[in-house]
Amino acid sequence: MGSMFSLAWQTIRGRRAGFVAAFIAVFFGSALITACGVLLDSGLRAGVPPQRYASAPVVVTAAQSPSGPHDLDTRFSERVPLPEARVGQVAQVPGVHAAVGDVSVNSGLRTPETTRPLVVHGWSSAQLGPVALADGRPPRVPGEVALDRGLGVHTGDVVDIETGAVAGRYQVVGTTATTDGAGTAFLTDAQARQLSGRPGQVDAIAVLADGGVTADELAKRINDALPGVVTSVGQDRAEAEFVDAGAARSFLLLMASSFGGAMLMIVLAVVASTLGLTIQQRRREFALLRAIAATPRQIYRLITAEATLVALVAAILGALPGIGVSLLLRAGLVHFGVLPNDFRFAIGPLPPLAAVAGCVLTAALAGLIAGRRAARISPVAALGEAAVEPRQLGRVRMITGWLLIPLGLAGGLVLPILAGGTAALGGAAGSALILVIAVALLGPRLLTGTAGLLGRAGLGRTVSGFLARANTFANSRRLATAATPLIMGVALASVQIFSVTTTTAAAQRQAETGVLADHVLAAQGGIAPGVADTLRRLPGVTATPVARTNVLVTHDELGDPTTESYPAQGITTDGLGKVLDLGVVDGDLNGLSGDTVAVSRLAADTFGVHVGETLAMYLGDGTAHTARVVAIYRAGLGFGDVTLPNDVVVAHTTSRLDDEILVSGADVGALHAALATHPEVRIADRTTYTAGRDTALAGESNVNLLINLVVLGFIAIAVVNILVLATAARVREFALLRLVGAKPRQVRSMMRGEAGIVVVASVVLGSLAALPPLIGISVSLTGTALPTVPPLAYLGVVVVAIVLGWGSIAFPTRSAMRPTPIDALSIGE
Known part of the structure; x- marks a missing residue:
């Protein structure tokens, strides 16, 4: 060897x-x-890295994932809390010096000029800092607060701390000296839990160890004593935080x-x-x-x-x-x-x-x-x-290539129409690669077919055109091998880019047509449910709160159970038709209350459920929930695949707040008057709100484009690489043509003809290979067979293909013709 x-x-x-x-x-x-x-x-x-929990060798939390084998992304989207009683139970474990039940509440310090971001904790967690009092004393009763002195407050001041745009008044009894620059407030432990909306629960338990007890040993003792909790040490403490x-x-x-x-x-x-x-x-x-x-x-x-x-x-x-x-x-x-x-x-x-x-x-x-x-x-x-070069392709190669075409068409067209759901969507996306492989196997035949069509269109009327066609027929294997990366690039670029444009355009249309409200209210961090109740008291006003989260649903995919995360929203149905249209295709949203749910058409196909059947899921904080399906709607891309009653969603989010309120029947003046005590609430009209939603949807799509651009960049390098190799190796061929009387410009013209054949074949075949997947993706996501293909974007794909293909052939041709014919023949040897 x-x-x-x-x-x-x-x-x-x-x-x-x-x-x-x-x-x-x-x-x-x-x-x-x-x-x-x-x-x-x-x-x-x-x-x-862990920050507040850096001084605690062990952090105890609830499980953020469902038990049992699941997919990689099956994490609960909201914080899963622990019962307050767990703090005392952890404190009783041998080796525990102290157990600190911690909550973190995103709030704000309201001033006449603005509202400054603030994070509220219970005072017992100050020992994790440790946090030193610069002045005054710790809070001892409700209504007292210790604030970071960097916020410009002093002991004895009275301040307004707002959560969800609702403010409470507090007496500053102490100021703290912190070095992280963050606005921090400390209330009594009980009031901090009350402010979080979960008075009997904590986010996590930070555990301080007795001397001589290692973190791993202490974590094992806690797990043995309290089965079901999750202990984190080292770097994992940051994930708990x-x-x-x-x-x-x-x-x-x-x-x-x-x-x-x-x-x-x-x-x-x-x-x-x-x-x-x-x-x-x-x-x-x-x-x-x-x-x-x-x-x-x-x-x-x-x-x-x-x-x-x-x-x-x-x-x-x-x-x-x-x-x-x-x-x-x-x-x-x-x-x-x-x-x-x-x-x-x-x-x-x-x-x-x-x-x-x-x-x-x-x-x-x-x-x-x-x-x-x-x-x-x-x-x-x-x-x-x-x-x-041999003219005939191998039998196995031909049979495989022809069999892959109907397989790719079935995955791209038939599966989305017959099956639906995310499995059909994945099949449609994967069919692009199957069709590209089929094109690669049948490339020589497809390339000669393209040359024949171009010949009938007039390519062979000139000497150089005739030579280009003859070379294509004589060296179809070589040219097909060189053209395969370009075909792959056109196909994959089209599928990746236009599946994103199709999804984004559909989501934008659904958001624009679905929001019927005159105004949309929002606030940094969320809006307390009581704000919507205040607005409903206005005569003739419909106010529908919307809370957003993600739920986990387990369903069968190709015969195997799989658990996936789906975007969900919580709404109220009173006057819903005046502010929101989800495009219901079956059932009735008016029945959405209690243990009921509405799902998008794509989700219904994926889960295999119909109106009247039950759907099991995990809510945002991991609570198991079973609900009866009361409606199926179209607008899943714009508003989420799962719609639940608002109170169900809010009760199982980390913040216990609504994300926005859809309002109809009130002018801006009336809204400003009603929200005078909630200055953090922003009022946007429907156009401004949907434009913001479009920007958010485009941002999500940019992540997919970022990854795909990396892949497409590699394919572009491969296209240039292989076409340059194929062209530069033809030094002897060019020399022989020149020795028998061909002029350099005629050889270059011949190569331009070959480049035209390669580029045209690549653009046409790549586009044809991308079309079935795009149709299938559009059918699965939007219910229509017409994908969104912006003309300028497709023109950009074509132009890039022309530049890469043409340039990778034209420039090496000039380089290969620089030596004299006699010298070139010796180089070729």
């Missing part, structure tokens, strides 16, 4: 130019796989697993295409090896050794830039609000090592696939094919 690697290394050194393309493909593939690995590793063991940190980790795991799987398949396809083209260009070499009695096994070993060596070097060099790509992705995800600002990535040796191993194995497999014909063909046939 060592001699084979030595021979492979000599071959690589002698044919550096031929292996540069494979090196580039693996280099960038390794970078992206490393980035995926960093995302996955960060989802498993990274996050934000910040619920969004755990959600961010789950998101990274989900994104890395889906992104990484797709990336591996694309890298395999690109590397296989690149090595396949390199092997085709070495037909003469392999023919001579077969003619001098080289066995198929030896050819396989040589190709595998070459691919392994090139991939090993390229993957090692590409792993370090991959870490940089992951940090760029982190910056983008922070910018779009998916990750907290202080979320740290885990940078360790495992992702680069996995990327190197994956790239080497992928390249070796791709080399075996690409070298199959070169190894198995007979020596006589090999010598013949060294001069002339």
Whole structure:
């Protein structure tokens, strides 16, 4: 085996130019796989550092995920509280020095000029800081508060602290000295819990240990004494402190697993295409090896050794830039609000090592696939094919390609129409890759068919056009291999971009047509339920509060149970028709009260439920809830897939507040008068509100576009890489044409004709491969077969394809024609 690697290394050194393309493909593939690995590793063991709980070796919380095996993203969206009684139970565990039941309430300090953000805690949690009193004393009775002196208050002042736009008056009995710059207020423990809306519950229990007791040992004792609670030590304490940190980790795991799987398949396809083209260009070499009695096994070993060596070097060099790509992705995800600002990535040796191993194995497999014909063909046939490319495609290749087309059409068109739900949506999205593989297998036939159609359109009337068509027919395998990444790029770019535009446009339409209210009220952090009650007292006014959360629903997907998170809203039905239209297609929303639920059409298809049937779910804080379906509606993209009674949702959120209030029947003056004691409430008209919703929806879509742009960037590099390789290797061909009388401009014109064939075939075939998935996605999400394809966006895809395809052929052609014909023939040898 060592001699084979030595021979492979000599071959690589002698044919550096031929292996540069494979090196580039693996280099960038390794970078992206490393980035995926960093995302996955960060989802498993990274996050934000603990802050308030940094001094507590153990933090006790309730479980933020349902018990049993579930998907990666099955976390409850709201804080799951613990009963207050748990604090005393934890304090009784041997080794516990103190157990501090903590709550955090986002509030505000109201001043004549503005309202300053404030976080309220119970005074017992001050020992976690530790927080020192700069003046005065701790709060002892309701109505007393100790405030951060950085807020500009003094002992004896009377201040207004508002929560949910409702203010309460407090006497400042002490001021604290803090160094974190955050506005902090301390009430009595009982009043802090009362302000949170959960008087008998706490967010978490911070545990201080006796001397000599380790964190792990104390956590084990607590788990043994109190089964069902979750103990966190080390970095995990931050997840107990910040619920969004755990959600961010789950998101990274989900994104890395889906992104990484797709990336591996694309890298395999690109590397296989690149090595396949390199092997085709070495037909003469392999023919001579077969003619001098080289066995198929030896050819396989040589190709595998070459691919392994090139991939090993390229993957090692590409792993370090991959870490940089992951940090760029982190910056983008922070910018779009998916990750907290202080979320740290885990940078360790495992992702680069996995990327190197994956790239080497992928390249070796791709080399075996690409070298199959070169190894198995007979020596006589090999010598013949060294001069002339075989016209016929393999039977297995043809049959597989033709069978994949109806399979892709079924996944893209038939499944969404017959089945519906998220399974059909996933099938539609995945059918794009199936159709691209079919196009790659049938590429030579499709390319010659395109050349034939262009010939009938007049391409062959000139000498250069005739040569371009003749070359396409004679070298269809080579051109098809070179065009495959461009076809893949057009197809995947179209599916990824236009599925986002279809989803966003549908959500925007539903939001714009669904909101009937004259005004929408909102406040930073939410609105207390009592505000809506105040507005309802106005004559002729309809005020419908809306609370938003996420629920977990377990359903069967392809025969297996799966638990997924779905956006949900809580509304009241009194006068609902005046402020909101969800587009009910079955049932009646007037029956939405108590243990009932309404679901979107997509969710109903996914869950397999109809009006009158029951649906089991977990509410935002993990409470199991079973409800009877009373209505099915269309506008799930604009308003959430699950609609529950408002009181049910509010009672199971962290803040116990509404997100907004839809108001009809009142002018702005009347609203301002009614809200005089709630100055934090903002009043927006319907147009302003829906515009803000459109911006929020677009922000969510940007996350998907960010990930897809990374994949598309790799495909663009692959397109340029492989087309340049295919064109630059034709030095001898160009020299022979010039020796028999062709002028340089005629050769360049011939290549422009070939570039036109490649670009037209890639745009047409890529667009056709993208059309069934887009139709299926549109049917699943909107109920219509017409996806939203902005003309300028599609024109951009076409222009990029033209620039990449044309430029990658035109510039290498000029470079290949710089030597004189005689010198070029010697270079080709």
